[in-house]
Amino acid sequence: MTEYCIALDIGTSGFRCQALDRATGETLATSVTARHPIPGMNVIDHVNYAMVAGEEVANGLMIDAANKLFASLGIDLSKVSTVAICGNPFQLSLFQNIEIRDLAYAGKNMLESLGVVSPPRDGDVVKASDLGLRGMPDAVLIIPPAVTHEIGADAIAMLMITGVLDSKEPCLVVDYGTNAEMALIVDGKVYTGSAAAGPALEGQQIERGMLAAPGAIADADITDGGWRCSIIDESMTTREGDVVDPRTGITASAGAMHKKAVGITGTGVVAALCCGLEAGMIHPPKIDAPDGRLHLQDGVCISSADVDEAGKAIGALRAGFLTLLHEAGLWVEDVRLAYMSGASGLYVDAVKALRIGMVVPGAERIIQFGNTSIELARRIALGKVDMDDLRGFAKRLRATHCMFATAQTFKDIYAVEYSLWCCGMPMSEYNNMLDIYGLPHISEPTASPSVSRISATDLPDAEKVRVNILYDTGTVLKGAIDGCIQCGACADECPEDAIEIKEEGGSVFGFVKSDRCAGTACRRCERACPEGVLQISPFGISD
Ligand code: SF4
Ligand code: SF4
Secondary structure, eight states, X not given: OOOEEEEEEEOSSOEEEEEEETTTOOEEEEEEESSOSSSSSSHHHHHHHHHHHOHHHHHHHHHHHHHHHHXXXXXXXXXXXXXXXXXXXXXXXXXXXXXXXXXXXXXHHHHHHHTOOOOOOSOEEEEGGGGTOOSOTTOEEEEOOOSSSSSOXXXXXXXXXXXXXXXXXXXXXXXXXXXXXXXXXXXXXEEEEEEEOOSGGGTOSSTTBOOSOTTEEEEEEEETTEEEEEEEOTTSOEEEEEEEOTTTOOEEEOOSSOOOOOEEOHHHHHHHHHHHHHTTOEETTEEXXXXXXXXXXXXXXXXXXXXXXXXXHHHHHHHHHHHHHHHTTOOGGGOOEEEEEHHHHHHSOHHHHHHTTSSOTTOSEEEEEEOOHHHHHHHHHTTSSOHHHHHHHHHHHHHTBOOGGGOHHHHHHHHHHHHHHHSOOOGGGHHHHHHHTTOOOOOXXXXXXXXXXXXXXXXXXXXXXXXXXXXXXXXXXXEEOTTOOOOOHHHHHOTTSOEEEEEETTEEEEEEETTTOOGGGTOHHHHHOTTSOOOXXXXXXXX
């Protein structure tokens, strides 16, 4: 009888799972959600939502999405023996429905005053049905350990799967995300850290930013007559768009693809920053253009505030890896090998990322790896990595983990980065500021590094099995709205078409599609309410 196992990666932008044949390791099916089931655009939004709406509601949304995703795999779930998950500590804690306040609040005094006790997070094996996973009565759920409260199983995956631990030369690996986990490997010793970069380099907190979807500008290049935009089409392939004058937005020549641009992804933001800096149009945070904006296709722009946001993210990244180099007694010219991990690390133009400061400047070779979490979940599910291996590895990493929040070097370099990106300090002053802090200078980035991609996509075996996409988890949040006059202003204002107001049994209720809602980062519906009676956070899961 065939025995199945399931690998589940719980990412910030959604879930991805694969059904595997336990005996052969063959991938049988892949299913992904188009969005994360908890309202919000990034992990900070998800945690905020869970703190306000309640952890049980957030957990219920995740378990509901996992059940629907597993059902879409098309396997007999009763024959599943093992489910293995991977993700960052926030996501795994929400999935397990355990304490998250210790992850959200940094201060020890604050945690003590709230009576918060950190759960162990040292790996666990539980019955899948105990967490509410349906149709698999005999399955166990394996939860890998975290290293610290800020470095999770996803970082363990990054280190184990990329093979960086075997590197014969110093190398730096960074998982580019809202929290950028990073590790410097020197002679087998691993220095880790996690920089709170924020979501700007994923296209969020950017005025016209959006996740990768049809119509998003994903790249830009300086060419004759202006900048050539590249746009994602309906098949999620990036195609050449129009050439546009970045000062005015006037189209110089139409691209082969007639797809209207509707926003810009994180990779597009990186490309626009690189073009703007190289063209001498960006003097952070100011933009040298008649209206102070960089113009891309179809009215999509980068504003000075966007440069400020993206700059702070780049500054946090660079302060992070320079701090690790300093801890290890190395500096930028000593590290010639860089790995870029995570979906952003895979799809971004690596040379543009290097030029704007996201990659260690001495890198002569850049390897783009993509997301490694699902591969670790696969290996755990198939029994190729056991809990003792994972715990031992996590313990080893804890010994040389650097807490950036308390590291003076990080604070000093971030102050320099902030001056550069947000206060108009010229780049020529950067090294003078490092002198003040007793740090070595940083050099110009390598002119022509070699770049290689380990895979074209960040899903194992994506070319072998069809990928089912769950566009709508169908979970609706519902709450009574006292004082609602049913004017419809909230629904009209919602950019995601996520909210509906209906009368039921003589009372007025709001219904919000959980996976479409942008959550705490948005709240446009609440601000639009003329009666001031709409608050969506207390809504519960509708039957
Ligand atoms: S307007 Fe309201 S319902 Fe719509 S996405 Fe924003 S927060 Fe969610
Ligand atoms: S905007 Fe306010 S009053 Fe109008 S329908 Fe929405 S909740 Fe009701």
